[in-house]
Amino acid sequence: MAVVAKEPIYDTIRPTAARFGLRSTRGRPGLIKQALLQALCLFIGLTVIFPVLWVFSVSLDPLNRSRPEGLALIPDGATFDSYRQVLERPTNNPITFPQLLANSLKIALGTSIISVIIGVFAAYAFSRLRFRGRETLMLVILGVLMLPAVAAITPLFVLLNSVQLDLPVIGAFNLRQSLLGLGLAIVSGLLPFAIWNLKGYLDTIPRDLEEAAAVDGADIHQTFLRVILPLAMPALAVTAFLGFIAGWTEFYFTSTFLSGTVPNHTLALALNSMVGSFASTPWSAFSAFAILFAIPPAIVYFFAQRWITSGLAIGAVKG
Amino acid sequence: MAATTARLGGFRARFGGGGRRSQRAAYLYLIPAFAVMGVITLYPLAFQVWMSFTNMAPINLNVRANVPPDFVGLKNYQDIISSQLAIPNYNFIRLIIYNLFWALSNVAIHLVAGVGIALLLNVKGLWFRKFYRALYIIPVVIPPIIVATVWHNMFDKNDGAINLILAGVGGFIGMPAEAFQIDWLRQVQAPVSWLLPSTPDGPNLALPLAFYAMLVTNTWLGWPLNSVVATGALQSIPNDLYEAAEMDGATPWNKFRHITLAYLRPAMLPYAIYGFVITFNLFSLAYWMSGGGPEGRTELLVTQAYALANVQRLYGVAAAFAVIMFFILLAITLVTNRLTKATQSYSL
Numbered sequence: 001m002a003v004v005a006k007e008p009i010y011d012t013i014r015p016t017a018a019r020f021g022l023r024s025t026r027g028r029p030g031l032i033k034q035a036l037l038q039a040l041c042l043f044i045g046l047t048v049i050f051p052v053l054w055v056f057s058v059s060l061d062p063l064n065r066s067r068p069e070g071l072a073l074i075p076d077g078a079t080f081d082s083y084r085q086v087l088e089r090p091t092n093n094p095i096t097f098p099q100l101l102a103n104s105l106k107i108a109l110g111t112s113i114i115s116v117i118i119g120v121f122a123a124y125a126f127s128r129l130r131f132r133g134r135e136t137l138m139l140v141i142l143g144v145l146m147l148p149a150v151a152a153i154t155p156l157f158v159l160l161n162s163v164q165l166d167l168p169v170i171g172a173f174n175l176r177q178s179l180l181g182l183g184l185a186i187v188s189g190l191l192p193f194a195i196w197n198l199k200g201y202l203d204t205i206p207r208d209l210e211e212a213a214a215v216d217g218a219d220i221h222q223t224f225l226r227v228i229l230p231l232a233m234p235a236l237a238v239t240a241f242l243g244f245i246a247g248w249t250e251f252y253f254t255s256t257f258l259s260g261t262v263p264n265h266t267l268a269l270a271l272n273s274m275v276g277s278f279a280s281t282p283w284s285a286f287s288a289f290a291i292l293f294a295i296p297p298a299i300v301y302f303f304a305q306r307w308i309t310s311g312l313a314i315g316a317v318k319g
Numbered sequence: 320m321a322a323t324t325a326r327l328g329g330f331r332a333r334f335g336g337g338g339r340r341s342q343r344a345a346y347l348y349l350i351p352a353f354a355v356m357g358v359i360t361l362y363p364l365a366f367q368v369w370m371s372f373t374n375m376a377p378i379n380l381n382v383r384a385n386v387p388p389d390f391v392g393l394k395n396y397q398d399i400i401s402s403q404l405a406i407p408n409y410n411f412i413r414l415i416i417y418n419l420f421w422a423l424s425n426v427a428i429h430l431v432a433g434v435g436i437a438l439l440l441n442v443k444g445l446w447f448r449k450f451y452r453a454l455y456i457i458p459v460v461i462p463p464i465i466v467a468t469v470w471h472n473m474f475d476k477n478d479g480a481i482n483l484i485l486a487g488v489g490g491f492i493g494m495p496a497e498a499f500q501i502d503w504l505r506q507v508q509a510p511v512s513w514l515l516p517s518t519p520d521g522p523n524l525a526l527p528l529a530f531y532a533m534l535v536t537n538t539w540l541g542w543p544l545n546s547v548v549a550t551g552a553l554q555s556i557p558n559d560l561y562e563a564a565e566m567d568g569a570t571p572w573n574k575f576r577h578i579t580l581a582y583l584r585p586a587m588l589p590y591a592i593y594g595f596v597i598t599f600n601l602f603s604l605a606y607w608m609s610g611g612g613p614e615g616r617t618e619l620l621v622t623q624a625y626a627l628a629n630v631q632r633l634y635g636v637a638a639a640f641a642v643i644m645f646f647i648l649l650a651i652t653l654v655t656n657r658l659t660k661a662t663q664s665y666s667l
Binding site: 029038045071132140144156159188189195221248249255272283287302 | 340375442444446475
């Protein structure tokens with residue numbers, strides 16, 4: 001995608017005076033202008049990186065210090081104690097970091113994979129097949145997408161709460177307080193997103209290959225399995241990753257449904273109980289937790305960013 | 320050759336023509352998604368509409384007692400719109416106006432900063448361009464929940480980084496450090512009184528310091544993606560256009576206005592609309608930074624909806640509120656769709 005503008009030939013034989021001098025030739029900045037541009041770029045870079053450096057430096061504070069003392073990058077008495085503490089038991093609730101992590105992973109992986117697998121079939125139908133009611137069904141999905149997830153808390157809370165069973169082995173079971181119920185609530189918002197995002201991708205796949213497959217006698221199902229699905233793999237990965245992030249950072253449903261059920265708490269919920277005026281957590285512990293929480297998705301996002309943003313752009317244009 | 324055409328014809332009939340087999344296959348592919356959505360998305364949303372006409376509360380949720388809620392007609396809707404809800408600091412008119420202003424002001428700043436920085440990084444011969452592009456993407460990759468909670472601490476009155484930096488800079492010009500104990504997120508008094516002024520008998524619209532703190536945070540969060548989109552558009556401008564304009568004696572300003580901006584506009588407008596909707600519904604900053612305060616003046620529709628369901632537990636009212644939100648967002652979508660269409664017909 002990134003087309004690097006070719007430099008005109010005469011730029012390579014520009015006068016040496018201009019290279020070192022104040023005068024710029026044909027759009028190439030002279031040294032002074034270059035220095036000013038670099039200063040500006042560095043300043044912007046500093047504002048971008050500052051919060052990251054700050055949260056890192058606070059995370060190194062010793063645990064007996066509830067607030068940071070000043071702005072030193074490496075604070076006095078720097079230690080990794082807060083990391084050790086949050087990796088064991090981050091909050092006052094009796095739940096360990098590995099347990100929180102396991103719950104977050106179950107929710108994030110489960111919801112994203114299920115949404116993508118179910119979604120790609122519908123996306124294929126919307127993108128490639130013509131059928132009665134197509135426009136109406138697409139409008140239904142768009143209408144659901146328009147509504148933010150927060151607006152679906154109440155009915156999902158009430159409906160999931162109405163499924164209360166006495167199971168033989170587990171005992172009393174309330175779907176609303178279970179990870180399964182939380183997963184269902186998340187999928188209810190994620191699935192329409194997955195369908196729409198995948199349809200946006202499938203629309204960009206040229207039809208030549210399918211026509212060639214049809215010439216070879218492939219039917220609709222073979223075309224889907226052998227032609228479309230392999231080509232859509234990157235799109236599936238990106239959509240699943242965006243769904244993973246949504247599940248990993250999900251807060252409204254988790255806090256509304258599960259706040260009383262400590263064993264099912266997730267990392268995002270623990271993070272929430274570490275901030276605010278009533279939290280007794282030292283800032284160093286909160287910062288260490290924030291870094292551990294943000295790093296895994298941030299690394300994937302950073303390296304996959306080009307594909308993700310192009311996918312988002314498609315979704316945005318279609319939506 | 321003839322066989323090929325015949326088979327292609329068959330392909331069209333199966334895929335494009337809407338034949339009976341294609342129809343049946345299409346429904347087959349739709350069944351899983353719509354079966355799942357029917358149970359966990361569409362039915363709950365329909366149920367929400369029914370709930371919105373009742374006074375459902377926690378007492379009605381007890382499965383064993385099984386007390387049905389009372390039907391109250393349009394009372395929830397009337398109470399929401401006329402700001403008669405019995406919860407603190409609630410005002411419907413202020414919610415709408417503030418929410419719109421919040422989204423508009425943010426998107427305007429994102430656009431200008433994003434395009435400006437994309438132009439800066441596009442300067443020919445700039446050193447370390449790739450390094451800056453990689454560095455500037457950092458805010459995009461950090462989950463918003465982390466951004467909000469970290470900036471909440473950064474804007475802390477006593478130990479926050481922002482006040483410490485301001486005190487450091489102020490120290491150079493001889494200002495005492497005590498001058499920078501600014502209570503960013505809780506100060507009630509508005510710093511600029513003429514921005515979003517209130518009418519005497521209307522709600523208090525004055526923007527508190529918390530608004531500016533969140534504006535700064537969201538600017539940090541929002542401009543990089545705008546910059547990515549603008550960079551893509553800038554790189555698609557053919558160089559010949561500038562050369563041709565130069566030969567015709569165009570000034571740099573003319574080139575910028577008639578070539579650069581003309582190419583940026585169709586790319587940026589859909590993205591700005593997308594950003595508007597995202598910012599309009601941006602839960603994380605209002606929830607973790609200001610908590611909607613002070614006096615509920617930075618509350619958004621989404622945070623209010625969350626509070627109604629999770630704090631006040633007025634389920635009937637919360638359902639009606641969500642239905643009203645649906646119509647507000649529908650109105651926004653219809654207006655923005657018209658805007659997009661208007662620019663599609665705009666030719667370069």
